[in-house]
Each structure stands twice: as C-alpha cells, then as structure tokens.
Amino acid sequence: MSRTLVIKLTAGSDEAERTNQAFTVAAAAIAAGAPVSLWLTGEAVWFAVPGRAESFDLPHAAPLQDLLAAVLAAGTLTVCTQCAKRRDLTGADLLDGVRIAGAPAFTEEILAPDAQAIVY
Template sequence: MSNKAVVSLTTGLEDPEKVTVAFLVAVGAAEQGRPTLMFLTKEAVRLAVPGVAVGTACDGCPPLPELIERYVAAGGSFLVCPLCFNARALDQENLIKGAELGGTIPMWNWIGGDSGDEGATAFSY
C-alpha cells in the first residue's frame, strides 16, 4: 500500500468548512509522516496567496492559518493549478510557503507516474 497522500481541493473560502476538512485530512497525513500533496484547483488556488486563508470555519474549528502552518511544518506541499491561478489574474511571484504552480503532469509525476511507484491515497474536496 502507498504511503503518499494527495488531497485535491476545488473549493475556496466560499465553503470554509469544506476547506477546513480538507486541511485537517492533509495535516493528519503529513503529521503522520506521509508525503502529502494538496492539489489546489478552481477557487482553491486563492488559498495559495498569502493573507487569503484566514478565519475560522466554525465554532471549535481550528483557524485556517494554524492548519496551513502545521501542514507546511510537517512537510506538506501545495501544487497550484496554473490554468486556474492565471485565469484569476493572481500574482505568480506571491505564493505561500510550500506552494508552487503545477498542473496534472507534475501531480502524476509526484504520485509516481510510470516509475512503478505504488501511487497515493487520494481525497477530493
């Protein structure tokens, strides 16, 4: 069984609870030592811009900045869809720590591509 985890997130702050759940899953994987990648697409690409992922989704939920800090500290990384990012005219030089622009081919290469790697456990939000 693969040790890697990929969390695909399409939702941005229009649904902060969904974003929080996706981050909780990613943080859990990364803090357990799994190589973890969050693939941000659609409105989720905005979360890779500093100062956007702020606030707390619900009473008792951890704040989004804390989840991002824990995720990055545990070695998690972000792959941000360049088509979605550029369609929103966001600044490519202004990304949060651990984030880089990259589409489906870099995602598949990270998972293992044709290398014979065992793939990854995937979650989609």
C-alpha cells in the first residue's frame, strides 16, 4: 500500500505556477495509484467553485479543469472552513464532491501513519 499524499495549496490564480504544480502533483500521484487529499486554502478555494478552474490559464500546462477532475474522481478535495467563511462560500457554492473541513481534519490527515504532506 502506498502512502497517502496530503497536499495543501495556499495560492490562487495570483501564483499560477505554484497553483499548477500542486494540481499537477496531485493528479500525477493519483495516476500512480497513490491516495491523494488536496486541501485548498486562501485564494485557492475559488478553484472549488464551478467555472473557476476553466478560467485559469498557464501556458504549457495541463488545463486546470482536467487536473481538478482527476482529483475529484479519485481523490479527496477539501476547502478550508475559515477560508470558505471569509469568502462567504458554503457547500452549496462548491463543486459536487468537495467537502469543507478545518484544521482538526487536516491535522488528523497529516499525522496519520504513512502520510506524506506537501504545502504549495
């Protein structure tokens, strides 16, 4: 069994390359058969809103909506509770399959045996 990869993305469209790296690593890990949990915090939470990933563009990068679809299909996508509240977002505003959770859930994931955490 492979380790669970827990990725926290703290950047949004303002940091396009960092954003793309987090989604690319998540999708690549899923393709390799690893369990993946991607956490969106700060401005990254907007990518959990329908239509937002489609507006992201980075030359020579895989379309963000395709990477996001891979995570939604085979991984876990979580939006930070406080970050969602600061942006007046609720579960009804987010893509199907996205959960909202806070620091206790994140801490539980990263402290689990055989977990690997990465922050972008």
